[in-house]
Amino acid sequence: MNGRTTEAVVLAAGEGRRLRPLTTFQPKPMLPVANRPVVEYVLDALFESGIEHVVVVVGYRADRIQTFVTARYPGANVEFVHQDTRLGSGHALLQAEGTVDGPFLVCNGDNVVDADIVSSVLERFSTTRSVATVAVAQSETPEEYGVVVTNDGHISDIDEHPAETDGYLVNAGVYVFDGGVFEALRRTPPYEGETRLPDVVNQLDGPVTSVLVNGGWLDPSHPWGLLSVTESLLTRPGLAGVADSARLHENAVVEDSVVIGPDCDVGPGAVLRAGTCLQNNVVVGANTVIERSLVSSDSRVGAGVVLRDSVVGSGATIGDGVVSPGGRGDVVIDRKLYTDRRLGSIVGDRATVGANSTLSPGSRVGAEAIVGVGTVLHGDVRERAEVTN
Amino acid sequence: MCGITACIGTADSVDPLMSGLRRLEYRGYDSAGIAVNGPNGLSLTKRVGEVSELATAVEQNPLDGTFGIGHTRWATHGGVTNENAHPHTDEAGRIAVVHNGIIGNFQSLRTELEADGHVFASETDTEVVPHLIEANLRDGATPEEAFRAAVGRLSGTYAIAAIIGDDEVIYATRSGSPLVLGVGDGEFFLASDVPAFIPYTDRVVYLHDGDYVVTTREGYSITDAAGRPVERSVETVDWDPETATKGGYEHFMYKEIHEQPGALRRTIHGRLNPLNGGVELEAFPPGTFADVEQIHLVAMGTSHHAGMYAASLMAARGIPAFPFMAGEYAVTVPPVTPGTLVVAVSQSGETADTLDAVRRARAAGARTLAVTNVVGSSITRECDAELLIRAGPEIGVAATKTFSSQVTALTLLTERLAEDVTGSKSGDAHDIVDALSRLPGDVQEVLDTATASAIAAEYQDSDAYFFIGRGIAHPVALEGALKFKEISYEHAEGFAASELKHGPLALVTPLTPVFAIFTGEEDEATLSNVKEVQARGAPVVAITGDTDGEISEFADHVLAIPETHPDVAGVLANVQLQLVAYHAAKLLDRPIDKPRNLAKCVTVE
Known part of the structure; x- marks a missing residue:
């Protein structure tokens, strides 16, 4: 043997x-x-x-x-x-x-x-x-x-x-x-x-x-897999929790099944709902609601933002009042259509989403791309591209 | 700047000594040797060249011993020869000694010993030690008495380890050079630095100047010069041996360049409050520096450039701050008042020139603060306070991540000083804190989008490489040139951009590319300098965050950095210059981690 x-x-x-x-x-x-x-x-x-x-x-x-x-x-x-x-x-x-x-x-x-x-x-x-x-x-x-x-x-x-x-x-x-x-x-x-x-x-x-x-x-x-895999991992003992060095404003609300990494800052009135992960050194502004979403290291999420079922890469900037409502939609990946997937938006590393923009379900912002203030985005923005309203 | 190591209690002493030397090679690598003792008596091998040469020699002629000492050398007294390599012995080869430092009075001791009939085999200062021990033994002293009496005759700086005759004992002491004791389970180690024995134990005793250690396989005792026992605590270090492996990279330097986002994350960890724009340094609560009137920053090499950078930041906030090369500080002592804070910057915390400057400053009544990477290093014991940069071990001789972490830690310190000394936070404290908080990600962006290798290839075979900048970009220009020259061996110089037309412009030709660093502060003035050198035919590489304005229009090439606060932009620009230097040296096939004639940690003046 x-x-x-x-x-x-x-x-x-x-x-x-x-x-x-x-x-x-x-x-x-x-x-x-x-x-x-x-x-x-x-x-x-x-x-x-x-x-x-x-x-x-x-x-x-x-x-x-x-x-x-x-x-x-x-x-x-x-x-x-x-x-x-x-x-x-x-x-x-x-x-x-x-x-x-x-x-x-x-x-x-x-x-x-x-x-x-x-x-x-x-x-x-x-x-x-x-x-x-x-x-x-x-x-x-x-x-x-x-x-x-x-x-x-x-x-x-x-x-x-x-x-x-x-x-x-x-x-x-x-x-x-x-x-x-x-x-x-x-x-x-x-x-x-x-x-x-x-x-x-x-x-x-x-x-x-x-x-x-x-x-x-x-x-x-697939992108929705990152969210569902995270969700099932957060049910394992010891994975959810708040790092000692993270600062949560006393008026912030953090549900169970949320993980907040070192040096994060969460402002007053922010609500972090189940399935949300803030990786490392993430700043979340006042009154922002994040639900079942992943925000990677060094990203800045402004005030009054709504993020659902979404993934934000490293070093990205999400302006005040941005809404990514999440829900179900059809997504094309690698020329293949996936219907009725639960996926909000994907924002690549170091991309910037201008204030008051709306990111429709299934939309993707390429790395280092810039979405202008007040844009309503459907579909994809290519890497380093700049789109305005 | 040599490395010493010793071990006792292990089944075989050759492996621990050799692995220790490999881990100490950053301290010097022009020759190496080991001496071991055991059932078959004392045997010794030493070789010119890197530790690998010694390893080959030991493989061909195996040594056998249960305790021993080892040394890797960076020559100070006597050329690079097999004879001058350590360990040194007496004529009979019964006493073996390794030493790091400089024995100031060796010439008179040698003359005296030679008059007594001792025959010297080398040109080194160290060799007086085994002869002194031998003379003392002949006068009837016990080995320990002989060792103490010999060391008592020395002046200068030293860390020494010795084996004497066949007693299974190692004798060691330090004064002005580093020495740490590793405490294992029935195994004991001595070394210039912790990584030497970290594969065997993580329990460490940091020895103080004047400590004598006698180690056997049963245990150790630490006493002062008079033989009175002294208490030294055993500390556990959290370094792991594999942090000193290349992790899949070709060079430690390249690995360490890529470690910068993580290193900076640790530097700022828990020290920033982006929401209120504040800096929180645990050891320095608000008011700590209320009575500080002026700052002297003392350091050497890359650390000096970090000191210059910080002095510029402090001055801009209304704090009288002056950078000094520590080696010059001792010669031309500037006025020190009781309100003077001397900030000593040293990666290793063992830099001899910087330690000397600290001692002089203290003697003159100044407060002292160490900014260092190494916990428990000499400088942390000599200064009143310490600020750790937390960059993690740096092995490449060319400092990279420690510069970034030094500047970042000093920027944090500057914000605290500004508040304490001037009574209010600096005007853009909020923006600085935000920029520092973004810095790890910004450095990652520079690494992710690097095009420096193409620039290095484009300008290979140039006559010289010049670096210019103003304000904080001036020390960055000096650091860029230092990195470039030390690993590529090509001629590289940094200048204040304003200084160009007062002389250096005479050197500028089409074969001298000029790297111009823009931070967003005084960019227009630097741009006119760019036009001046271009008018003389020199190609210009601009390092800038302003990638679609006038700068990129004029520059021949642009190395982009993320837009950030001008005070922080220098760190990002420096990462681009690290990459340029690395790729230039790689194209020339230089030994990047161990440039000729240089050592990581300069423990001699």
């Missing part, structure tokens, strides 16, 4: 295009859910499950991940390898060849996983003679993930483009491989120019086992 696995590779080189414009300056693993970057949940889960050596594959905006991880885990044995060209998740894993000996765990840096999932995959692998173990989960949107065909706990196929999707198990993106995976990756035929990690399963020389995981696996792959 396989022994204990103490090494892990975290794939964190991708951009997260569907989360644009939030990913203009930082990669998806660094997007905050419940005030912490996604990759932090991943690394916490790994270390909690007894992983001792982590290799992070970085690429897009690598400096953000490197700086965060080295500061957050100062004593840990973490190293970084670079994927300079984005040629798929299998290609990303190949970059880690030579940094791990024996069997190792692989997971995505941009999906929240908990220690239970990691432990159950490690446990399943260690008690079998398989060459790989794959975590599988039930999903409501199997078309987003590869559908896994299992046979008695053994995997016979992962179909990345299933024709039918009802009642299937999906690949949760957490694996254990033995060292043979690198050779197998070189044999794996590229699909549309990319070597994809799930496709390697068919190339492995030996049995592949699966383990069913439930809950604890959250993929904030």
Whole structure:
């Protein structure tokens, strides 16, 4: 039987295009859910499950991940390898060849996983003679993930483009491989120019086992996912709360299931309702109402603002009286129409929204863009563009 | 400016000594050595070059010992040779000594010892120590008596660790040079700086000048020069060893440039109140500086540029403030009154020139305040008060994040001083506090949108690089030039923009790019200087927040910074210049983290 696995590779080189414009300056693993970057949940889960050596594959905006991880885990044995060209998740894993000996765990840096999932995959692998173990989960949107065909706990196929999707198990993106995976990756035929990690399963020389995981696996792959993932994380103990250095005016109202980070300032009469996160050094003006929204570090939200179901990037400025009413709407992402999604607006890093503007549900303001005073915005404003009424 | 380390009680002493030296390499790296003792007696290896050279030598000829001492050198007395590398021994090779500092009276001691028949193997000041110990032993002293008597003969500055004969004991002392004791579980360490032993223990005793430490595997004792026990508390440090790894970056300097948003976040953490425009410094409540009449800022190098920056801010708020190079302060002592506050700025808190200036200021009756990055450093003990910049450990020899954090901490201090000294908050305190609060994000924006590598490539192979600015942009110009020259080895100079036509303009040609720093204050005057150099054919790179006005129209290139308060803009401009210097040095393939002839922490005058 396989022994204990103490090494892990975290794939964190991708951009997260569907989360644009939030990913203009930082990669998806660094997007905050419940005030912490996604990759932090991943690394916490790994270390909690007894992983001792982590290799992070970085690429897009690598400096953000490197700086965060080295500061957050100062004593840990973490190293970084670079994927300079984005040629798929299998290609990303190949970059880690030579940094791990024996069997190792692989997971995505941009999906929240908990220690239970990691432990159950490690446990399943260690008690079998398989060459790989794959975590599988039930999903409501199997078309987003590869559908896994299992046979008695053994995997016979992962179909990345299933024709039918009802009642299937999906690949949760957490694996254990033995060292043979690198050779197998070189044999794996590229699909549309990319070597994809799930496709390697068919190339492995030996049995592949699966383990069913439930809950604890959250993929904030779309903007509304950031909000819903945050909402479910805030139900975990210890995540909601107010940092000691945050200043709340005595007349501000803060509901439960809200998290307020260090050095934030919340003015008089402000109301922060459930599902709201202020990351770090965020200023919220008087009488502003924020509901189920994420406001990233260093942003300034003026007085009399209403933000619902919205995501504000880092260093953004939301002028007085801006209204982002939230609710449900249709959103086009990457040329695909998603109907009836609960999503207010998305404001990119360092964008400025002028006073008294209205951001309709599903509207997006690009990074460093400027929306003039009193604009009623539908749809998208491109990066660094300037729109006026 | 050398690093010393010692360990006792570990199963093998070579690994801890070598890892300690690697972590101390920022203090000097022209030669290195270790001496260990154990069942097979004393053995010693030393090599010219970086610690890696020593590591190769030790790998080829393994040493074996359960206790030992190590040293990484930055030459002061005697050239860079194997002989002059530490540890130094007596003729019989029974006593080994490592030393950081300068022994002022070594020449007379050496003459005396040579007259007694001692034969010296090196040109160093240090070698007198093992010979003195040996002479004392020969006179019948115990090893500890011999060590104390030898040290008693020395004047100057020193941190010394010694092993004497086969007794499993390490003797150490300090006076004017740093030395800390690491307390492990049956393992003890000595080093110039905490990171040397942090992989082994996070419990630290900060030794004071005049302390003597005798360490065995059973424990340690600390006594004064007269042998009376002294109490020193054991403190736990929260540094972790991996903070000193490159974290996936090619150089520490580049890593530290990218750490600036986080470093600045810590610098301002809990110290700003954006809603009322106030500054809240826990150790300095309102009124702390009510009786201050004038400020002297003393520092060297990059810290001096931060001091100049702060002096300019203070003067603009009606506080008489004057920056001094600490090394000059001692020579030309300016008038110190009881109402003088001397603000000493030193990243390491161990800078010899700055410590000396502090001592002189205190002797003249001034109040002293240390602005430093290192908790428990010498300067914090020598000054009446301290303001920590909280930038986190900085390893790259070229200071980057500590300049940003120094300026930011000094700006906070300036606001507190303005309120206390002039009786009211500065007119735009609210805007300054808001700008400081935005600073971490603004620095991130500079990093996210950097185009400095293209500028560095464009002007590779120029004859010289000039940097100009006025007001706070003047020290930023000096700092930009300092960074550029120290890591690229290219000729770079900073000038006050107003000074150009009084001389430096004669140097300006089409092959001397000029970096002009605009803060939003007096921009028009600086723009006329830009036109002057352009008329002489020099290309101009403007660093400015005004990216669609006249400045970008005239400049050949623009390095943009976010719009902010002019008093804070200098920090952002400096980040652009750090990136330019880094990329220029990288194109030239320089050893960016360890530029030739320089050391991180200058503990000699």
